[in-house]
Amino acid sequence: MTTLFPLPDNHPQRFVLHNEVHARASLILNLPVQASHLALLLSNDEKLQERKHLITLCERFGVAPPEKEVDHFTATFNAFQIRWEQHGEFSTYSFYVHDTPKVPFSDSALKQVPVDWLSQLSGQVIVAAHATIIAATDIDYKEDADLASLSTHFANNPVIGSKVTGGAASVFTDFRIHVDGFSRFLIINQGLRTEQAGRLLQRIFEIEVYRVMALLAFPIARKLYPALKKSDRQLYTITNAMTQPESKDAELLDELTTLAAEVENHISSNHFRFAAASAYYQLVEQRVSDLREVRIQGIQTLGEFIKRRLEPAINTCTSLSHRFTLLSERVSNASQLLRTKVDIIIERQNQGLLASMALRAKMQLRMQQMVESISMVAITYYAASLIGKIAEALHTLGWHLNPGLIEALSIPFIIIIIAISSKRIHKIITDTTE
Numbered sequence: 001m002t003t004l005f006p007l008p009d010n011h012p013q014r015f016v017l018h019n020e021v022h023a024r025a026s027l028i029l030n031l032p033v034q035a036s037h038l039a040l041l042l043s044n045d046e047k048l049q050e051r052k053h054l055i056t057l058c059e060r061f062g063v064a065p066p067e068k069e070v071d072h073f074t075a076t077f078n079a080f081q082i083r084w085e086q087h088g089e090f091s092t093y094s095f096y097v098h099d100t101p102k103v104p105f106s107d108s109a110l111k112q113v114p115v116d117w118l119s120q121l122s123g124q125v126i127v128a129a130h131a132t133i134i135a136a137t138d139i140d141y142k143e144d145a146d147l148a149s150l151s152t153h154f155a156n157n158p159v160i161g162s163k164v165t166g167g168a169a170s171v172f173t174d175f176r177i178h179v180d181g182f183s184r185f186l187i188i189n190q191g192l193r194t195e196q197a198g199r200l201l202q203r204i205f206e207i208e209v210y211r212v213m214a215l216l217a218f219p220i221a222r223k224l225y226p227a228l229k230k231s232d233r234q235l236y237t238i239t240n241a242m243t244q245p246e247s248k249d250a251e252l253l254d255e256l257t258t259l260a261a262e263v264e265n266h267i268s269s270n271h272f273r274f275a276a277a278s279a280y281y282q283l284v285e286q287r288v289s290d291l292r293e294v295r296i297q298g299i300q301t302l303g304e305f306i307k308r309r310l311e312p313a314i315n316t317c318t319s320l321s322h323r324f325t326l327l328s329e330r331v332s333n334a335s336q337l338l339r340t341k342v343d344i345i346i347e348r349q350n351q352g353l354l355a356s357m358a359l360r361a362k363m364q365l366r367m368q369q370m371v372e373s374i375s376m377v378a379i380t381y382y383a384a385s386l387i388g389k390i391a392e393a394l395h396t397l398g399w400h401l402n403p404g405l406i407e408a409l410s411i412p413f414i415i416i417i418i419a420i421s422s423k424r425i426h427k428i429i430t431d432t433t434e
Helices: 014-022 044-061 115-119 147-154 194-215 217-242 249-291 302-396 403-433
Strands: 033-041 072-076 081-086 090-097 124-135 160-164 169-173 183-189
Touching: 033 194, 044 081, 044 115, 090 194, 124 194, 147 169, 147 183, 160 302, 169 194, 183 194, 194 217, 194 249, 194 302, 217 249, 217 302, 249 302, 302 403
Parallel strands: 124 183
Antiparallel strands: 033 090, 033 124, 072 081, 081 090, 160 169, 169 183
16 A cells, blocks of 8 residues: 655656656667668757658557657657657657668668658758668678678778677777768677667767767868958957057057957857867767777777867867957957057046146136236226215315325225225135035
8 A cells, every 4th residue: 555645745847857867768679670860950940840740650650649848759660660859959860670681781771661751851961870780690790700891881991890888799880971871880799688789779879970960060160260360360460559659549449349349259159069069079978988899909999980080170179169269358358458558548638638727727817816906906096086086076065175185095995995805705706616
């Protein structure tokens, strides 16, 4: 009898997060098996269309279609199994048929899939691969025998391979696209279990897909390299001009601003691609590690071949991305220095302008004081004249006054009164401005 405990409510995502560990689990395959794998680059509209297209295949064979929100689906049809996965940039289709031709790659799993349905798949093919898991006795394979006979299955190309999964199988490939448009992986069963077979095929297909997806950034890196050199030379020219005594700072600042915009545009336009390349490369390394390769004498392992070819390309992308970031920082530093220089020049100009304004104000004050002194003399003159006229009038009326003497004696008093009034007015003005 099940005991129910009085626990708090479950988090809304508890079961989804718990079951995520079981998502995209590898298939359990009956051996021998043929497999074909397609990876398609899709736009957002094409992703919606591919789900509808997958539903039409299910309806055609009377199989329950995938649920609306799922991003992976596995089903068995009449003669084949299909595994569909939708990723951020691409979708993958894996087709499995549980028999093998007498000659590897003379037939493929895709021949069991309706041709009209395949022809209407959305997107662009970025990876297409055939894989065959076959018993060693079916192709007379012996570990100590010459491996040259295996190259006949790869159009006589040099073969790369190794023992994997603890020696339970050997994987061989040439990492080339053959005339049918597919690359090839030959897996010789030397004790694989059904659970191992599904995981092994999934890892091999993921290595191929992630390897190519990582390399999507390499053509962009080569295309951007001339732009990086041009921007670097332009920055050198600008910074060199900044050191000259008579540099045109305003024009240099405009050039730096334009250069900064160009560099930031390159970074923002391609940051996702370079970051994705690094992430895909890490996945490739992890999947190669999961194969647990053991060297077969005389040929390169898959990990060695991929590392020697893929690592330089990824390092180029990483280096270019890092150099663009450093260039952006250098442009920013140069812009800051130039702005500081321009600010100092403007500050000096402002100081000179303020000093000039202060000198002019001082001159105006001196002129005002001079005018004020002249005004005091004029006022004294007119006031004394007015008093003299009054004295003359009083003298005419019979007063015994000397108009000239009275006028002369009034001058000191008038000057004192004007001085006291002027001082009081200055005080009032000072108190008002403060």
